[in-house]
Amino acid sequence: MSEFPVQGDADGYDAIVVGAGPVGLTAALVLGRAGRRVLVLESETKPATQWRASTFHPPTLELAEDLGLIDAMLAQGLVAPTYQLRDRSGGLVAEFDFSTLSDATRYPYRLQLEQYKYVRILLEALAGEREVDLRFDHRVSDILTAPDGAEVHVETPEGPRTFTASHVIGADGARSTVRQSLDVEFEGITYEHRYLLLGIDAPLEDYFPGIACVNYLSDPVEHMMLLRIPDCWRVMFEVTGGPSDEEVVTDRFIEDRLQSLLGSHPMPQILSRQVYRVHQRVAACFRRGPVMIIGDAAHVNSPIGGLGLNSGVHDAYTLGKVLTSSRGDADLDAWALQRRTIALAEIQRITHRNTQDLSLSEGEARDARMQELRETSRDPQRSKAWMLEASMLASARQQRLVPEALIGAADDSVTTV
Numbered sequence: 001m002s003e004f005p006v007q008g009d010a011d012g013y014d015a016i017v018v019g020a021g022p023v024g025l026t027a028a029l030v031l032g033r034a035g036r037r038v039l040v041l042e043s044e045t046k047p048a049t050q051w052r053a054s055t056f057h058p059p060t061l062e063l064a065e066d067l068g069l070i071d072a073m074l075a076q077g078l079v080a081p082t083y084q085l086r087d088r089s090g091g092l093v094a095e096f097d098f099s100t101l102s103d104a105t106r107y108p109y110r111l112q113l114e115q116y117k118y119v120r121i122l123l124e125a126l127a128g129e130r131e132v133d134l135r136f137d138h139r140v141s142d143i144l145t146a147p148d149g150a151e152v153h154v155e156t157p158e159g160p161r162t163f164t165a166s167h168v169i170g171a172d173g174a175r176s177t178v179r180q181s182l183d184v185e186f187e188g189i190t191y192e193h194r195y196l197l198l199g200i201d202a203p204l205e206d207y208f209p210g211i212a213c214v215n216y217l218s219d220p221v222e223h224m225m226l227l228r229i230p231d232c233w234r235v236m237f238e239v240t241g242g243p244s245d246e247e248v249v250t251d252r253f254i255e256d257r258l259q260s261l262l263g264s265h266p267m268p269q270i271l272s273r274q275v276y277r278v279h280q281r282v283a284a285c286f287r288r289g290p291v292m293i294i295g296d297a298a299h300v301n302s303p304i305g306g307l308g309l310n311s312g313v314h315d316a317y318t319l320g321k322v323l324t325s326s327r328g329d330a331d332l333d334a335w336a337l338q339r340r341t342i343a344l345a346e347i348q349r350i351t352h353r354n355t356q357d358l359s360l361s362e363g364e365a366r367d368a369r370m371q372e373l374r375e376t377s378r379d380p381q382r383s384k385a386w387m388l389e390a391s392m393l394a395s396a397r398q399q400r401l402v403p404e405a406l407i408g409a410a411d412d413s414v415t416t417v
């Protein structure tokens with residue numbers, strides 16, 4: 001990133017959001033609702049439709065209520081009132097019940113909703129925002145910054161263009177051009193294992209009676225996850241060692257892994273296949289002058305627990321609120337520090353612990369940990385403390401993520417599956 005003297009630009013935007021993923025669009029909606037002039041720049045020609053994240057935790061549902069998105073989300077999502085930890089060979093270890101949180105939130109469950117549907121709901125909401133200008137096929141190539149604004153260089157179908165704004169929000173994903181243009185380190189680790197992610201057309205609830213919508217299967221050799229999403233069942237296998245990414249997505253490899261799960265049940269239709277490399281990385285800082293980074297541009301983590309997308313949406317919502325309350329630099333610095341601290345001390349810590357719990361080697365330590373988790377799920381007080389953390393409610397309340405008015409107890413009107 002280089003510096004330039006910003007000339008007063010009457011046509012400049014209040015904010016430019018780079019990336020029309022779930023996080024960037026959430027930020028654009030918060031700013032648009034507050035009457036800010038926003039330009040969203042997206043390099044792809046249309047919204048992404050791949051299956052990626054699919055879990056929305058209670059605090060994210062609270063802020064979705066504030067943004068008027070909640071009815072559409074509930075109508076299209078599946079309510080998951082519990083999740084299970086299973087031993088792949090030994091069966092159920094612990095079932096964690098979100099109803100322990102029913103005095104703490106109106107949404108005591110995980111909502112299973114595909115990321116692309118959340119994006120679609122956001123786009124519908126943004127269509128009514130006159131101050132938000134969304135442009136696909138616009139790839140940001142560089143950012144020049146000064147204390148009172150920034151200049152964004154963009155490749156467009158009509159050739160290179162430059163836009164200016166008081167603030168720039170980098171929500172351009174894990175390989176963020178914005179983060180790189182700020183020259184900010186993306187510190188952390190890449191796990192040795194990858195995941196094979198499949199969408200399958202199979203009635204797993206009939207094959208494995210008693211399973212929940214969300215199931216983590218611990219195994220010293222190959223841990224996995226079974227996740228019901230509205231479209232289908234998703235199955236995620238740990239992949240270690242030898243096979244290349246190309247081999248992992250072949251019919252032969254997939255059928256072999258599915259056979260190990262399904263036994264004599266028929267081989268299902270494979271609806272999608274992806275290899276997913278997993279990192280724990282947090283940017284060295286989330287703000288440089290007028291430029292902020294949020295979502296995967298600022299932090300990536302293991303998907304075990306479903307916290308990544310949620311914390312990105314929390315970044316977007318809180319940044320939008322800070323920018324529209326316009327109390328200046330000190331507030332933006334405090335925001336950046338708080339969000340980075342949460343990424344490290346909460347999101348990274350919890351998802352890393354969850355990942356380790358699933359992959360412990362055979363032996364006494366593993367037996368003891370499984371027993372500890374079993375006892376936690378059965379003890380009302382410990383179970384509630386666990387769920388406050390797993391649902392992100394503990395940190396959301398500490399940081400006052402949503403206004404008091406959105407905090408309430410559950411009502412009985414939502415149907416669970």
Ligand SMILES: Cc1cc2nc3c(=O)[nH]c(=O)nc-3n(C[C@H](O)[C@H](O)[C@H](O)COP(=O)(O)OP(=O)(O)OC[C@H]3O[C@@H](n4cnc5c(N)ncnc54)[C@H](O)[C@@H]3O)c2cc1C
Pocket residue numbers: 018019020021022023024041042043044048051052053054115138139140141171172173174176177197274275276294295296297303306307308309312
């Ligand atoms: C294969 C896969 C599977 C996943 N599965 C899970 C899961 O099971 N559970 C889970 O919790 N999380 C999962 N994740 C992570 C989750 O999807 C992310 O946390 C989430 O997408 C973050 O949203 P975002 O808006 O920050 O970034 P993104 O969704 O990556 O959006 C960034 C947007 O910026 C655009 N962009 C990039 N560069 C530029 C540029 N230079 N100019 C303009 N636009 C640009 C991109 O095209 C994209 O639309 C998965 C991720 C992947 C890749």
